[in-house]
Amino acid sequence: MKLADLYNYLRPEIQKIEEELERSVLTTHPVLEDASLHLLKAGGKRIRPVVVLLAGNYGTYDIERIKHIAVSLELIHMASLVHDDVIDDAELRRGQKTIKAQWDNRVAMYSGDYLFAKAIEKATFFEKPEIHKVISNTMIEMCIGEVEQIRDQYNWDQNLRTYLRRIRRKTAILIAVSCELGAMASDASKADQRRLHAYGYNLGMSYQIIDDVLDFVGTEKELGKPAGSDLLQGNITLPVLYAMEKDSSMREKLREIFVNEDPEEGQMREVLQEIRESGGMEFSKDMSQRYLKKAFEALEGLPDISATESLQSIAKYIGKRDH
Amino acid sequence: MKLADLYNYLRPEIQKIEEELERSVLTTHPVLEDASLHLLKAGGKRIRPVVVLLAGNYGTYDIERIKHIAVSLELIHMASLVHDDVIDDAELRRGQKTIKAQWDNRVAMYSGDYLFAKAIEKATFFEKPEIHKVISNTMIEMCIGEVEQIRDQYNWDQNLRTYLRRIRRKTAILIAVSCELGAMASDASKADQRRLHAYGYNLGMSYQIIDDVLDFVGTEKELGKPAGSDLLQGNITLPVLYAMEKDSSMREKLREIFVNEDPEEGQMREVLQEIRESGGMEFSKDMSQRYLKKAFEALEGLPDISATESLQSIAKYIGKRDH
Numbered sequence: 001m002k003l004a005d006l007y008n009y010l011r012p013e014i015q016k017i018e019e020e021l022e023r024s025v026l027t028t029h030p031v032l033e034d035a036s037l038h039l040l041k042a043g044g045k046r047i048r049p050v051v052v053l054l055a056g057n058y059g060t061y062d063i064e065r066i067k068h069i070a071v072s073l074e075l076i077h078m079a080s081l082v083h084d085d086v087i088d089d090a091e092l093r094r095g096q097k098t099i100k101a102q103w104d105n106r107v108a109m110y111s112g113d114y115l116f117a118k119a120i121e122k123a124t125f126f127e128k129p130e131i132h133k134v135i136s137n138t139m140i141e142m143c144i145g146e147v148e149q150i151r152d153q154y155n156w157d158q159n160l161r162t163y164l165r166r167i168r169r170k171t172a173i174l175i176a177v178s179c180e181l182g183a184m185a186s187d188a189s190k191a192d193q194r195r196l197h198a199y200g201y202n203l204g205m206s207y208q209i210i211d212d213v214l215d216f217v218g219t220e221k222e223l224g225k226p227a228g229s230d231l232l233q234g235n236i237t238l239p240v241l242y243a244m245e246k247d248s249s250m251r252e253k254l255r256e257i258f259v260n261e262d263p264e265e266g267q268m269r270e271v272l273q274e275i276r277e278s279g280g281m282e283f284s285k286d287m288s289q290r291y292l293k294k295a296f297e298a299l300e301g302l303p304d305i306s307a308t309e310s311l312q313s314i315a316k317y318i319g320k321r322d323h
Numbered sequence: 324m325k326l327a328d329l330y331n332y333l334r335p336e337i338q339k340i341e342e343e344l345e346r347s348v349l350t351t352h353p354v355l356e357d358a359s360l361h362l363l364k365a366g367g368k369r370i371r372p373v374v375v376l377l378a379g380n381y382g383t384y385d386i387e388r389i390k391h392i393a394v395s396l397e398l399i400h401m402a403s404l405v406h407d408d409v410i411d412d413a414e415l416r417r418g419q420k421t422i423k424a425q426w427d428n429r430v431a432m433y434s435g436d437y438l439f440a441k442a443i444e445k446a447t448f449f450e451k452p453e454i455h456k457v458i459s460n461t462m463i464e465m466c467i468g469e470v471e472q473i474r475d476q477y478n479w480d481q482n483l484r485t486y487l488r489r490i491r492r493k494t495a496i497l498i499a500v501s502c503e504l505g506a507m508a509s510d511a512s513k514a515d516q517r518r519l520h521a522y523g524y525n526l527g528m529s530y531q532i533i534d535d536v537l538d539f540v541g542t543e544k545e546l547g548k549p550a551g552s553d554l555l556q557g558n559i560t561l562p563v564l565y566a567m568e569k570d571s572s573m574r575e576k577l578r579e580i581f582v583n584e585d586p587e588e589g590q591m592r593e594v595l596q597e598i599r600e601s602g603g604m605e606f607s608k609d610m611s612q613r614y615l616k617k618a619f620e621a622l623e624g625l626p627d628i629s630a631t632e633s634l635q636s637i638a639k640y641i642g643k644r645d646h
Binding site for chain 1: 352354355406409429430432433434435436437439440441443444446447449450452455456458459460462463466467469470471473474
């Protein structure tokens with residue numbers, strides 16, 4: 001089944017989740033409601049709800065129950081996006097903030113808090129304490145990931161391990177947990193819960209690595225931001241790590257260019273080209289494929305039902321993603 | 324029993340909660356740990372844990388269970404303090420932020436998120452879904468309160484209702500819920516849970532109103548910040564509302580003074596004096612006393628045990644508080 005067919009097939013359930021998401025963010029408070037609805041309408045692939053739904057097929061599938069997990073996890077994802085946007089470096093460089101911009105930042109922070117709280121509230125539909133434990137633990141890991149990302153900005157001495165740990169917390173855990181909780185909420189077997197967790201984890205790692213590669217190869221139009229913007233913000237991803245590892249003069253060059261945190265445009269263009277030609281892109285794609293292979297392997301022990309085929313389709317799509 | 328005696332009497336239990344709080348914020352991540360421990364060591368009256376402990380006496384008291392509620396609610400309180408400090412107006416006026424200061428702000432935001440997540444994790448000790456529902460609902464209300472406070476800044480047309488709704492969400496709800504959950508976690512009767520909630524709510528309202536009065540009468544040394552700093556930050560509290568209500572020229576004067584959000588020092592001193600002499604202080608103290616009276620009344624249906632006497636002592640202390 002192709003990905004488009006999968007979304008088509010799941011459309012009625014996804015629609016239900018969209019409605020539930022919208023209902024969740026409705027409040028008596030106009031500012032929070034506007035901020036949340038704006039984010040909701042922006043859409044997204046809803047990958048987390050989709051895998052929750054699919055994982056629900058390994059136990060007793062009940063959309064009226066499982067939708068609460070799907071919504072809860074998507075709200076956590078949305079909250080983390082909102083907090084990611086607070087005081088980003090790009091805005092910083094424009095110089096002094098206006099009161100208005102700061103106001104917006106505080107509102108963004110509290111909107112994120114609000115979405116987190118709503119996510120927890122949604123999860124209280126379930127009386128299983130292990131579900132709450134998994135969710136709170138995921139939030140804890142994600143916070144640590146965010147702080148690590150800030151700490152590691154412009155740190156040219158970090159290594160592959162730092163990077164992998166960071167993307168695990170930033171992306172992979174929430175997808176892993178979406179798969180796991182979809183299964184847990186449907187009373188699937190512990191073994192299947194573990195398989196689905198492993199699938200989601202490896203899928204998430206593969207996805208994030210490709211995302212980091214695409215930041216170098218895409219055009220500004222495809223990416224919705226200039227190419228190399230991760231690096232420009234001091235976020236050091238796999239292709240950069242590879243380029244620095246291969247040729248240590250690259251490390252010194254980057255350190256030099258970013259000494260004022262605002263590199264000259266010509267220098268930036270040059271260094272981006274060198275990274276593209278370093279072999280770092282191929283190395284990263286290869287590592288992404290290796291995670292993807294593990295995602296496929298994790299599916300092997302699962303029963304031969306259509307959900308398994310759908311999860312394979314998602315993995316295949318991620319393997320071919322080029323924008 | 325005097326308040327000092329009460330704290331003395333509860334010392335072993337409070338000590339247990341301090342230890343549990345410290346254990347909760349220990350992490351493998353140094354930045355988050357430092358930020359959280361710093362906040363912990365700053366102390367505070369731990370009023371929320373204290374009322375949780377006292378409320379636990381109306382059911383089956385078990386410190387090893389109830390401490391998890393006490394810690395969870397104190398972590399929520401700490402998280403809200405951390406987020407309150409993010410991008411505060413005072414810092415704003417100093418002009419452009421340094422990269423370092425912004426970094427700290429993002430770290431502060433994620434430290435708050437982390438404390439929220441830890442609070443939820445702590446609460447998962449309990450398998451009662453109603454406890455989780457009350458906690459997530461409290462967090463939602465507190466977020467709405469924060470956004471309302473931002474929206475209402477420098478809004479000279481707000482009224483008493485806006486103010487009361489704001490302090491309810493900002494302060495009273497969390498104290499009400501601390502009382503209620505202490506009782507709920509100990510399987511106290513529903514009626515006692517309701518009484519304790521009402522006590523906590525009225526206590527919190529009374530407390531916050533007095534806090535807002537003290538901001539005008541205290542010296543800089545007593546307050547740890549200049550007198551009138553609420554007003555300086557555009558937070559319009561009860562004495563100001565009263566002064567504007569009584570003499571509408573005060574409303575216009577404030578609008579005029581704050582037109583650039585940074586009032587001239589002489590004008591500010593003058594307006595503060597006028598507010599002090601408006602009768603707004605007496606009006607506010609009176610309203611605080613009325614909430615306090617309701618707090619005492621809420622205790623009336625409770626059994627005549629020493630915890631009830633202790634709750635009375637806390638209310639008496641708040642009634643006499645002058646710094």
